[in-house]
Amino acid sequence: MSTRLAPMLNPDFDNAFVRELPGDPDTGPGIRQVGQAWSRVDPTPVAAPRLLAYSAEMARRLGFTEADAASQEFARVFAGNALLPGMQPFAANYGGHQFGQWAGQLGDGRAITLGELVNEAGERWELQLKGAGLTPYSRTADGRAVLRSSIREFLCSEAMHHLGVPTTRALSLVGTGELVERDMFYDGHPEMEPGAVVCRVAPSFIRFGNFELPASRGDEALLRQLVDFCIRRDYPQLRGEGQALYAQWFAQVCERTAVMIAHWMRVGFVHGVMNTDNMSILGLTIDYGPYGWIDNFDPGWTPNTTDRHQRRYRFGQQPQVAYWNLGRLAGALSLLFDDVAPLQDGLRRYVETYTAADRDNTARKLGLVECRDEDIGLMQALQDLLTQAEVDMTLFFRRLADLDPLAPEPALFSEAFYDDGKRDAAEPELREWLSRYATRMQQQDLPELMRRDTMNAANPRYVLRNYLAQQAIDQATQGDISGVTELLDVMRRPYDDQPGREAYAAKRPDWARSRAGCSMLSCSS
Known part of the structure; x- marks a missing residue:
């Protein structure tokens, strides 16, 4: 059980999700089917928490100072060893379609939300630890995360933000001082690897799957509660009531999803696991697992070893998969509608928005x-x-x-x-x-200088190529975190030429073409 501190850190928390939505009455540790929106669960403390890296920009936005980040208290909190006053940790319950098939209840198997922080600007940020231990949704897993996957999530969250792609963010990367067993390619050769915890941050971590699960169970009451809550907290600008309001909301979800996917295609990003439980209701890139940037342009490439035969989530099919996923969300929401026409209108809005964004990409990338x-x-x-x-x-x-x-x-x-x-x-x-x-x-x-500026603002000089991330991981595994901090700094200005850092803009070297971690990755990567 985590201990509570009298903190030097003193943020304000307003935990609407656990306050306004029904929670699991069972507070025990066991794996189980849950009929409510969330389960109360504490992070599992680790042996020796140590801050490895953090995002200074995100820390400032949340109200943490440089001194806060340097404190041992910060490392303890964001490893899961301590709670600040006002934190009410929980794991969310949701389902999802995985690789096109309904998977039933999934939930936060190794993610634990600490609470909803409200900063001085009035922004609401959900702080979530990934790799913080077992939850009721961990199934057969251990609830932990290894250093390599945590580095990848930490770096990519921030790199995507600086590329201008809608995304969840990352606050911190904390080493646990413990080893975790992982079979990286599911081939019967597990190894012990250093563990880590990432604190990822977003206004909301609600996914399509949060709505799919109660709908699959015929629980219209919980489904309606979730929709009403999401609109009230995450889409406060919407006005109206009843089905007309729900239709507005779904159309907004479709628009935001289209904008996000268009950004992915603009910069060459491949998510790798576009299951509906990995689709954000805010149109944010969420859950960085076996992702990648295409090196040589290949619409058929996927970074995910699990998807290497079907290639369902290949680069060129991402716009179609997002539409399919929105169709599954529409199917879940249809329980709240007398007529599916408004949902069909929302899906058309996706197509229209994506088409317009894709044309804009073409214009900007070509000047x-x-x-x-x-x-x-x-x-x-x-x-x-x-x-x-x-x-x-x-x-x-x-x-x-x-x-x-x-x-x-x-x-x-x-x-x-x-x-x-x-x-x-x-x-x-x-x-x-x-x-x-x-x-x-x-x-x-169009003046030549203006053309070049337009193109250079749309076409990044630096992207987080898999081989660059793997080089940083290799260093960090040997105890040298400098590769991570340097790469994070490069990715803060992806559109600028950075003298002395030309190596970070180089194409994939031959040695990285088929090396583990540099081309395809597994879901444990």
């Missing part, structure tokens, strides 16, 4: 004042070329801003190719595409 219909074909032709010739997405689009429309030379992109033979074979086709692109540039009245 266009507007995206004409023919520009869709121009972008598709480029993507086909990048796929066939094995070209690095991030490097190519970043260099495209430097192209001289009066002398469009393929040599500008030589470093973006992964295969010299494919580069040579693709040279005539690339030259022809660049000529088409240069002609398009000359058709618009």
Whole structure:
């Protein structure tokens, strides 16, 4: 049981989720089916909590000072060894569709929310520990997390924020001083690895699955309570009542999801596990497991070893999967509607919003004042070329801003190719595409500097490539956390050229093509 402190840290908590929604009457530790929205559970203390890294920006936003973060008390709280006054830890109950199949009750199996902090600006932030021990939803797992997966979640949460992608955030990464057994690729070769706990932060961690579970059980009362609560707390700007209000809310969820997915596609991010229990009701990227950035442009790539045969969650299919997931949410919410037409309208809103955002991506990535219909074909032709010739997405689009429309030379992109033979074979086709692109540039009245600035604001110089994260993990496993802090600092300014840090912008090296952690990862990664 965690101990409560008289803290140096003194945030304000207003725990609406546990106050306003029904909780599990059983407070015991056992794994069980739960008919309520949440279960009371304390984090399990660890042997030797030590702060390894933290996000200074997120700490300040929450009201924590640099001195707070440097204190042992901070490490104890965000390892799960102590609670601050006002914290009421719980694990949320939800279900979900996993890889297209209904999985029943899932819930927070290794995530424990400490409470809802309200900062001086009036912002509400849910503080959640991942890897903090067993909950009633842990099933056959141990409730813990290893250092490598915790580093990946910590870094990616912050990297995505600085890329401008809607995301949950990360406050801290704490080492536990304990070892955790993991079979990284589920191949019968488990190893003992250092443990860690991440404190992740979001206005809400409610997922599509929170609504799916009561609907699957025919519990309309709890489903309605959850919807009313989510609108009241997380969508206070909406007005109205009854089914009209619910329709507005669902349409907003669809819009936010579309915007998030469009950002993923813009920067080349692949989530890897787009199950409905990993879909945020606020349209935030949530649950960083076997994610990745595509190196060579490949719409068929997935970073998830579990999905390597089906490739359901491959890069190019993410917009369609999000639509399918929203359809499952709509199915759950249909219990509250007399007519499904408003839900169908919401799904159409997703398609419209995503289409508009995708066109905007095309315009910004290519440096266009507007995206004409023919520009869709121009972008598709480029993507086909990048796929066939094995070209690095991030490097190519970043260099495209430097192209001289009066002398469009393929040599500008030589470093973006992964295969010299494919580069040579693709040279005539690339030259022809660049000529088409240069002609398009000359058709618009946009100063060259403005075009470059527009493109460089949409096409990052730095992304959190898997091999970069793995290098930082390797160092940290040996006791050197400097690779994590340096990588975090680089990712704070992903659109800026950072002299001296060119190595972080390099394409994937050959040694990383098939190395564990540098290409595909498992759900335990």
